[in-house]
Amino acid sequence: MSGRSADRHQPASGETAAAIDLLTPPPDRHLAFVALGANLDDPLHQVRAAGDALATLADSRLLRLSSLYRTAPVGIRGQPDFINAVAALHTGLPPLSLLETLFAVERRFGRRREFHHSPRTLDLDLLLYDQQIIDSPRLRVPHPRMHLRAFVLVPLLEIAPGCLIPGRGSAAAWLPAVGRQHIQRLTL
Ligand code: AMP
Numbered sequence: 001m002s003g004r005s006a007d008r009h010q011p012a013s014g015e016t017a018a019a020i021d022l023l024t025p026p027p028d029r030h031l032a033f034v035a036l037g038a039n040l041d042d043p044l045h046q047v048r049a050a051g052d053a054l055a056t057l058a059d060s061r062l063l064r065l066s067s068l069y070r071t072a073p074v075g076i077r078g079q080p081d082f083i084n085a086v087a088a089l090h091t092g093l094p095p096l097s098l099l100e101t102l103f104a105v106e107r108r109f110g111r112r113r114e115f116h117h118s119p120r121t122l123d124l125d126l127l128l129y130d131q132q133i134i135d136s137p138r139l140r141v142p143h144p145r146m147h148l149r150a151f152v153l154v155p156l157l158e159i160a161p162g163c164l165i166p167g168r169g170s171a172a173a174w175l176p177a178v179g180r181q182h183i184q185r186l187t188l
Contacts, residue, residue: 022063022064023063023064023088023160025090025130026090028092029061029090029091029092030090030091030092030093030129030130031088031089031090031128031129031130032060032088032089032090032091032095032098032126032127032128032129032130033086033087033088033089033126033127033128033156033160033163034054034086034087034089034102034124034125034126034127035084035085035086035123035124035125035127035143035146035151035152035155035156036050036051036054036084036085036086036087036122036123036124037082037083037084037120037122037123037125037151038050038082038083038109038120038121038122038123039073039079039080039081039082039083039120040080040120040121041110041121043080043081043082043083043121044068044083044186044188046083046109046121046122047068047083047084047085047122048068049109050105050109050122050124051065051085051087053105053108053109054087054089054105057089057091057093057101057105058093058101059091059092059093060089060090060091060092060093060098060101061089061090061091062087062088062089063087063088063089063090064087064088064159064160065085065086065087065088065159066085066086066087066155066156066158066159067085067155067158067185067186067187068083068084068085068185068186068188069083069084069085069151069154069155069183069184069185069186070082070083070084070183070184070186071083071084071150071151071181071182071183071184072181072182074149074151074181082151083186084151084152084155084183085155086127086152086155086156086158086159087159088159088160095126095129095132095134095139095141096136096138096139098126098129099126099138099139102124102125102126103124105122105124106122106123106124109121109122110122125143125146125152126139126141126143127141127142127143127146127152127156128141128142128143128146128163128165128166129141131164131166132166133166133167142165142166142167142168146165147165147168147171147174147177148174148177148178149178149181150175150178150179150181150182150183151181151183153171153174153175153178154175154183154185156171157171157172157175
């Protein structure tokens with residue numbers, strides 16, 4: 001990660017680490033979780049660079065970025081493994097603006113949308129936005145399949161162990177349901 005995100009585990013001056021929950025947003029900020037995934041063009045590099053891009057997102061602050069994970073594609077055969085991670089952000093952007101901003105990052109990384117489930121240089125999904133439930137044609141939050149995917153749940157729980165998914169309860173409670181999906185934490 002870039003130096004810009006190096007403060008993500010540091011308490012603000014004058015506060016002790018124990019006294020503040022770093023994921024609790026200040027006034028006018030929102031807590032968003034974003035899933036990162038890539039399986040083309042040096043996916044390790046893509047996800048690392050995407051983490052750097054999230055650290056410079058407009059009106060937002062990258063709080064935490066999970067480890068990188070290697071995962072087998074879910075629901076598709078004959079594709080390269082994915083590299084996945086999950087990021088936590090504080091943002092002043094409303095949900096749709098945040099989604100558009102994430103799409104702009106995807107485009108910068110040369111994302112091609114050739115067909116549904118096609119391999120991708122970078123895929124960014126908005127998983128959670130505070131505890132809001134949004135069901136619009138362009139945006140569904142919580143991401144409708146996040147609780148069924150080890151490549152989301154495992155990195156999400158690494159950075160937010162107590163995470164709740166609105167309408168689905170504790171994220172940790174869904175782990176047994178994805179226990180057969182192959183996922184490997186990378187120690188780099
Ligand atoms: P994908 O190609 O799998 O990344 O899906 C992107 C499409 O899903 C776009 O048309 C988005 O508008 C839509 N979408 C709906 N909800 C979400 C979400 N929570 N995060 C990302 N894309 C979403």
